[in-house]
Amino acid sequence: xxxxxxxxxxxxxxxxxxxxxxxxxxxxxxxxxxxxxxxxxxxxxxxxxxxxxxxxxxxxxxxxxxxxxxxxxxxxxxxxxxxxxxxxxxxxxxxxxxxxxxxxxxxxxxxxxxxxxxxxxxxxxxxxxxxxxxxxxxxxxxxxxxxxxxxxxxxxxxxxxxxxxxxxxxxxxxxxxxxxxxxxxxxxxxxxxxxxxxxxxxxxxxxxxxxxxxxxxxxxxxxxxxxxxxxxxxxxxxxx
Amino acid sequence: xxxxxxxxxxxxxxxxxxxxxxxxxxxxxxxxxxxxxxxxxxxxxxxxxxxxxxxxxxxxxxxxxxxxxxxxxxxxxxxxxxxxxxxxxxxxxxxxxxxxxxxxxxxxxxxxxxxxxxxxxxxxxxxxxxxxxxxxxxxxxxxxxxxxxxxxxxxxxxxxxxxxxxxxxxxxxxxxxxxxxxxxxxxxxxxxxxxxxxxxxxxxxxxxxxxxxxxxxxxxxxxxxxxxxxxxxxxxxxxx
DNA sequence: ACCTGAACACCGTTCAAGT
DNA sequence: ACCTGAACACCGTTCAAGT
Numbered sequence: 001x002x003x004x005x006x007x008x009x010x011x012x013x014x015x016x017x018x019x020x021x022x023x024x025x026x027x028x029x030x031x032x033x034x035x036x037x038x039x040x041x042x043x044x045x046x047x048x049x050x051x052x053x054x055x056x057x058x059x060x061x062x063x064x065x066x067x068x069x070x071x072x073x074x075x076x077x078x079x080x081x082x083x084x085x086x087x088x089x090x091x092x093x094x095x096x097x098x099x100x101x102x103x104x105x106x107x108x109x110x111x112x113x114x115x116x117x118x119x120x121x122x123x124x125x126x127x128x129x130x131x132x133x134x135x136x137x138x139x140x141x142x143x144x145x146x147x148x149x150x151x152x153x154x155x156x157x158x159x160x161x162x163x164x165x166x167x168x169x170x171x172x173x174x175x176x177x178x179x180x181x182x183x184x185x186x187x188x189x190x191x192x193x194x195x196x197x198x199x200x201x202x203x204x205x206x207x208x209x210x211x212x213x214x215x216x217x218x219x220x221x222x223x224x225x226x227x228x229x230x231x232x233x234x235x236x237x238x239x240x
Numbered sequence: 241x242x243x244x245x246x247x248x249x250x251x252x253x254x255x256x257x258x259x260x261x262x263x264x265x266x267x268x269x270x271x272x273x274x275x276x277x278x279x280x281x282x283x284x285x286x287x288x289x290x291x292x293x294x295x296x297x298x299x300x301x302x303x304x305x306x307x308x309x310x311x312x313x314x315x316x317x318x319x320x321x322x323x324x325x326x327x328x329x330x331x332x333x334x335x336x337x338x339x340x341x342x343x344x345x346x347x348x349x350x351x352x353x354x355x356x357x358x359x360x361x362x363x364x365x366x367x368x369x370x371x372x373x374x375x376x377x378x379x380x381x382x383x384x385x386x387x388x389x390x391x392x393x394x395x396x397x398x399x400x401x402x403x404x405x406x407x408x409x410x411x412x413x414x415x416x417x418x419x420x421x422x423x424x425x426x427x428x429x430x431x432x433x434x435x436x437x438x439x440x441x442x443x444x445x446x447x448x449x450x451x452x453x454x455x456x457x458x459x460x461x462x463x464x465x466x467x468x469x470x471x472x473x474x475x476x477x478x479x480x
Numbered sequence: 481a482c483c484t485g486a487a488c489a490c491c492g493t494t495c496a497a498g499t
Numbered sequence: 500a501c502c503t504g505a506a507c508a509c510c511g512t513t514c515a516a517g518t
Contacts, residue, residue: 113402129433143437148453155395162353193369197383204387213388220460
């Protein structure tokens with residue numbers, strides 16, 4: 001084990017928060033969520049386990065920092081590209097978030113259990129509100145829609161990553177669909193509709209399904225309201 | 241601690257899988273996800289920790305059984321009520337799933353990491369496909385839509401439950417919104433759009449937000465396609 | 481402030497043995 | 500088959516002590 005997360009030997013630089021977070025991400029990448037223990041991080045960074053408490057009050061605090069670092073790897077510029085429609089920008093961005101998280105197995109559940117109030121999360125949220133404003137949503141609806149989109153993206157990837165076998169390549173969707181298909185065994189008499197759609201169900205992990213759901217969701221945002229509007233009695237939202 | 245999950249004293253009945261799962265749910269309810277250890281379950285059931293390996297190959301297998309038992313507490317009849325429109329049925333069902341999961345803190349992340357192939361999950365999925373067929377979706381779109389809905393419901397509740405403080409009442413949304421509002425501190429110069437919507441953001445955990453998102457999603461399912469259809473080159477879906 | 485050794489109260493899982 | 504005691508290889512966190 002190297003002294004620091006950079007792998008550079010020699011006398012140890014003074015340890016910093018960033019080094020610890022980087023080492024934690026490294027463990028996550030190699031061994032998944034279960035490999036991310038405080039003791040392992042401490043070992044990777046060349047320090048006694050309890051030394052980490054100088055930098056993070058609890059393990060949870062470290063995990064939140066890991067979360068925000070991963071969000072920092074997403075290309076937020078995709079949301080700002082003025083050459084594309086708002087819809088294309090959202091789709092490309094959603095694909096980038098998914099690809100980033102799939103490259104770090106175990107990160108999606110981690111994101112779902114984080115407050116998402118770090119600097120990268122805030123920056124992404126702000127950019128998202130801008131795109132949704134361009135799409136014609138008033139500020140309140142834009143905020144609601146941004147939460148809807150975040151939930152969709154993170155929920156989908158969390159589902160996806162949950163069933164990853166530790167040895168499988170997280171980026172090979174086709175192989176995973178095939179293995180899902182082989183494992184499916186639905187009694188056709190009891191569940192006829194389900195059984196008849198086994199192919200589609202096996203491909204729930206596909207990019208195609210991901211985009212299908214995203215576009216249905218954007219369709220729902222991109223039209224007049226039909227139902228279920230329950231505004232607070234206080235007043236209507238401003239349509240700026 | 242009673243000998244069995246039923247609390248009935250006296251000579252122990254022969255232990256069954258169901259007793260173990262029931263005890264696990266009890267621990268989940270009392271202490272959240274972290275209280276659900278094999279050793280605690282074994283103690284609750286009056287047995288040595290390793291005795292559980294007679295019934296479940298791993299802890300994960302037990303968790304999957306817990307997951308399906310929780311799904312069994314949802315009222316699937318809500319999807320079949322012929323007196324209501326498909327949209328109302330889906331909304332009522334989604335509310336019931338949410339209420340059930342919020343009553344069991346820690347269960348949502350558990351569901352997200354389960355294969356959802358147990359009997360109750362299959363039954364719910366089959367009923368869902370039926371409702372979506374009524375809504376006018378062809379079988380393939382219905383399957384895709386059911387996954388979209390599941391992701392939305394479970395993802396939202398997982399997000400929601402993630403930030404639950406152990407002492408808070410999981411069913412008091414208003415109190416949690418207030419505490420979220422108090423914790424929010426967004427620099428308005430850096431994130432103007434975000435800061436201006438702090439009230440809405442604080443209420444992300446509300447039933448109102450949940451229904452808003454659900455209805456946007458149903459709006460997206462309930463209209464002709466606009467974009468993003470990328471069917472596999474092999475052939476088009478059958479329109480039965 | 482930053483780090484240490486030692487300890488505490490836990491984990492999931494395996495093994496050999498008993499009935 | 501069902502269950503046990505004992506052990507293995509871990510956890511996160513705290514405490515007192517050192518610099």
